[in-house]
Every structure is written in C-alpha cells, then in structure tokens.
Amino acid sequence: MHRSSDTIGAIAAALAKAQGELLNPEKNVIATIRSPFPREESRTFRYASLASGLEIVRKSLGEHEIATVQTTAIDHATGQIQLTTLLAHASGEWISSDWPVCPITETANPHRMGAALTYARRYALFALVGIAGDDDLDAPDLLVEPSPTVQPPEDPHQNRPIPRKSNGSIHKPRQPKPVLSAEPSAVLRDQLVAEIKELNGADDLALWAHRRLPTKNTLTAEDARMVETAYQAAVGPLPGRLDDQVTPLLKTAQKRNKAHLRFVAEQPCLVCQRTPCDAHHVKFAEPRALGRKVSDEFTVPLCRDHHRQLHHHGNEIAWWGNVQIAPLEAAEKLWQETLAAPRPTFRSGVQHHPRPKADERGASSRDSG
Known part of the structure; x- marks a missing residue:
C-alpha cells in the first residue's frame, strides 16, 4: 500500500534527479528454482543482493537529500509482519510503501523469517526507487527456440461468417476437447495408473491430480473410469495424515446446502x-x-x-x-x-x-x- 505526505512536489523533483543518476545494480548472484515435477527442469535466474542495491541507492539519494528508512511492525488484524519502506526528503515530504513479510508464526523460525525479510526489503526498496534487481522471468517460454510449425490444410469453412446473437454480440462455438482413439488412450491409461501406484501420501496424490487431470480428460470414457478407480484406491485411508488437533469426519455422501x-x-x-x-x-x-x-x-x-x-x-x-x-x-x-x-x-x-x-x-x- 502506498502512502505519502500531503504534498510531494519537493521529494518528487529530488527523486527524479536521483533516478536519472541511478543504475541497476549488478546481478551477481545466481538462484535456482527447482521444479516439484520430475519431468520439468530447474530454472535459474540472476539477481542483485540487497547490500549492492543499498550501496547504489544510498549514494545517489543522499546527494539529493533523500533518506531511506525500512521498519517492521506486527499487524495483529491480519496476523502478518509488515515492512514499511520510507523515502524522506529534507523538506519534510515523504513517500512510503508497505510490504507483507510473513505470518507472525514465522517468528518461531528465525532463519525463515530473516530470509523473508531480506527478500521483502530488496523488492520493496528497488520498486520504490525504480530500479530492477533481478532477471525478468514473466515469459520464460519466449527464450526457447520455437519448433517449426506445419501449415494446416485449408479449411473450406474458414471464411464462413461468425454467427451473431440477437443483441449483436459474436457467438463463437466451443471447441470440443480432443479424445484419444482406443489404442493411444489405452497406452496413456496404463501410464497414468503406473504413476498413481508410485505416489506416496496425500500431498503427492493431490499434486498429481492437479497436474494430470487435463490429461486424464483426453482418455476414452472407459479408460478414464479405470484411472479414477486406481486413484480412489490409492487415496483410501491415509495413516498419519492428520494430527491430534484436527480429526476428519469421513463421509461418503456429499451434501449441498x-x-x-x-x-x-x-x-x-x-x-x-x-x-x-x-x-x-x-x-x-x-x-x-x-x-x-x-x-x-x-x-x-x-x-x-x-x-x-x-x-x-x-x-x-x-x-x-x-x-x-x-x-x-x-x-x-x-x-x-x-x-x-x-x-x-x-x-x-x-x-x-x-x-x-x-x-x-x-x-x-x-x-x-
């Protein structure tokens, strides 16, 4: 959340001059994001450390009489630790932003809380002063060389006008989901059943369902039922899944009200x-x-x-x-x-x-x- 003093003319002018001199810090740290899926490769990216960013920001902002202050507070209403990053000008004007760090319960784990705080300080400060401290991974697929495409055969109905509703809006017919033929469906069915048998625990089963449900929907109706039966058998009663404070009430009929x-x-x-x-x-x-x-x-x-x-x-x-x-x-x-x-x-x-x-x-x- 952004906050500021009643007027920001002086600090805005000083910040504009400072931003003209600011340079993005060197991205000299490499991090690796490991995929939870065995068939997906890990991804790496570069980023600048908080220390290198502070060195550049303090020097440039200080020359224009802008100080940086970062403080933390506990928000009991949301149960979060909040970070406030403040830019204060010699004129008395200021601009600040709030950034959630982690739940209050993380105070019992200082290492996790410290890592989250460093992460929040770096992102909040860099965003407030307008510099970039890490690689842009918003569209990683664009870095992959596209595979050659095959021109589809010309559709004789391609130039057919799109039907319109009575109110003038365009109605595009839904494309049916492709269903595999019998032989490929059977091969995929056996593969999915084999994957289910190798899963251990409720978390693995839930993750598999989230990832493979679209694939299961391409099977024939009979093969899909076989996969669902194998999944239900794997779910079964899961010992050690619940602790003493939370005990499930197992129900077979689902009620809607x-x-x-x-x-x-x-x-x-x-x-x-x-x-x-x-x-x-x-x-x-x-x-x-x-x-x-x-x-x-x-x-x-x-x-x-x-x-x-x-x-x-x-x-x-x-x-x-x-x-x-x-x-x-x-x-x-x-x-x-x-x-x-x-x-x-x-x-x-x-x-x-x-x-x-x-x-x-x-x-x-x-x-x-």
Missing part, C-alpha cells in the same frame, strides 16, 4: 471474529476425489484475509494447527444449527422465514469461534 453456506458466511471469522466472511470448505474433512469439493456441512467462516492466507499456506492441517483452532468441531456446530432451524412456513401465499433469536445466534457464534 446453499442456505447453510449463506448462514456460515454471516458468522464472524473463527480466527479474528471479523465480518464479512467466506464459507470455507475444510478440504481434509472427506477423502479426496478428482475435482470435487467436500460437503457443505464441513464449512467454517473465515474473513477474506485469513481465507486467502490459508490457501497461500499450502498445508491446511498445519495452518489450523498454527492458529490452534479445530475447524471440524465448529463446522459441526454450525451444521447442527442449520438442521435445527425451523423450515419456512406458508400462509396465505406468503412465505415466512422464522429466524433464530438474537441470544441464540450470539451463543452459536461464540461456540463456533
């Missing part, structure tokens, strides 16, 4: 008690299946910040353990409230929706938190 989702979204966040909230589905409450959500009965209220933080964490069980909350207990209480709520009644053609009393709603919110 839109009214319950709306009710959950009206409750305060389980972590910070703020509203409004999203109805979050607790993923580990049921055995995993390809492309399916768990039942709506396993939903809990989370504010948008904590909902996003949970998804970015990557390990939902560990995240709930860090905040010391058992989500399935809260989800069960909310589900029981929905089941116990009286159904709508109809009188004289008017639908009446009885609402729970205020004291009952308050008690249920406190119980679920």
Whole structure:
C-alpha cells in the first residue's frame, strides 16, 4: 500500500534527479528454482543482493537529500509482519510503501523469517526507487527456440461468417476437447495408473491430480473410469495424515446446502471474529476425489484475509494447527444449527422465514469461534 505526505512536489523533483543518476545494480548472484515435477527442469535466474542495491541507492539519494528508512511492525488484524519502506526528503515530504513479510508464526523460525525479510526489503526498496534487481522471468517460454510449425490444410469453412446473437454480440462455438482413439488412450491409461501406484501420501496424490487431470480428460470414457478407480484406491485411508488437533469426519455422501453456506458466511471469522466472511470448505474433512469439493456441512467462516492466507499456506492441517483452532468441531456446530432451524412456513401465499433469536445466534457464534 502506498502512502505519502500531503504534498510531494519537493521529494518528487529530488527523486527524479536521483533516478536519472541511478543504475541497476549488478546481478551477481545466481538462484535456482527447482521444479516439484520430475519431468520439468530447474530454472535459474540472476539477481542483485540487497547490500549492492543499498550501496547504489544510498549514494545517489543522499546527494539529493533523500533518506531511506525500512521498519517492521506486527499487524495483529491480519496476523502478518509488515515492512514499511520510507523515502524522506529534507523538506519534510515523504513517500512510503508497505510490504507483507510473513505470518507472525514465522517468528518461531528465525532463519525463515530473516530470509523473508531480506527478500521483502530488496523488492520493496528497488520498486520504490525504480530500479530492477533481478532477471525478468514473466515469459520464460519466449527464450526457447520455437519448433517449426506445419501449415494446416485449408479449411473450406474458414471464411464462413461468425454467427451473431440477437443483441449483436459474436457467438463463437466451443471447441470440443480432443479424445484419444482406443489404442493411444489405452497406452496413456496404463501410464497414468503406473504413476498413481508410485505416489506416496496425500500431498503427492493431490499434486498429481492437479497436474494430470487435463490429461486424464483426453482418455476414452472407459479408460478414464479405470484411472479414477486406481486413484480412489490409492487415496483410501491415509495413516498419519492428520494430527491430534484436527480429526476428519469421513463421509461418503456429499451434501449441498446453499442456505447453510449463506448462514456460515454471516458468522464472524473463527480466527479474528471479523465480518464479512467466506464459507470455507475444510478440504481434509472427506477423502479426496478428482475435482470435487467436500460437503457443505464441513464449512467454517473465515474473513477474506485469513481465507486467502490459508490457501497461500499450502498445508491446511498445519495452518489450523498454527492458529490452534479445530475447524471440524465448529463446522459441526454450525451444521447442527442449520438442521435445527425451523423450515419456512406458508400462509396465505406468503412465505415466512422464522429466524433464530438474537441470544441464540450470539451463543452459536461464540461456540463456533
């Protein structure tokens, strides 16, 4: 988030002069990003260290009476450590930006927190003064030499006019997904089944499903069912998957209830008690299946910040353990409230929706938190 003093004319003029003298620091450090997929190669990129960037920035900005200050603070509302980078001019004008560093729980691991802080300081400072400190990897595929293309045969329907809807908008027909013929489908089916048999643990299974689901959809219907059967057999009961604080309730039938989702979204966040909230589905409450959500009965209220933080964490069980909350207990209480709520009644053609009393709603919110 960007902030500044009421006026920034003096600091903007000084910063413009300094930027005319600033040079990008030398990218003398090489980092390697290892791919989690065995068939993908690791990628390397160069970047400039924080020390080399500070040496250039301080010298140039100092000549134009601009000081750089970087401080940290704990934001209890979001559960994050925040970094503030400030450019202060001799005139009293200033410009600053805030950068999230890491969750507060990372303070228990100083090495991880220190690495995240160095990363945040480098990116925040370089962005604020307008220099680049690492290679641009936004489009790495452009660095690969393109393979020769084969001109497709001319389509006799190529010049056919695109149909338009009554409102004048262009309607483009959807292209059907290509399905393999019997023999290639059988070969791919055997390959996918063999990959499933080599997977160990829930994380590997989930990662495989995310990566290979589009490939599975190119199989014939019979071969796809065989792959799904092999996947379900591999999922099965996974020992050691859950800790003592979070215990799953294994359900076979998936339940959908839109009214319950709306009710959950009206409750305060389980972590910070703020509203409004999203109805979050607790993923580990049921055995995993390809492309399916768990039942709506396993939903809990989370504010948008904590909902996003949970998804970015990557390990939902560990995240709930860090905040010391058992989500399935809260989800069960909310589900029981929905089941116990009286159904709508109809009188004289008017639908009446009885609402729970205020004291009952308050008690249920406190119980679920």
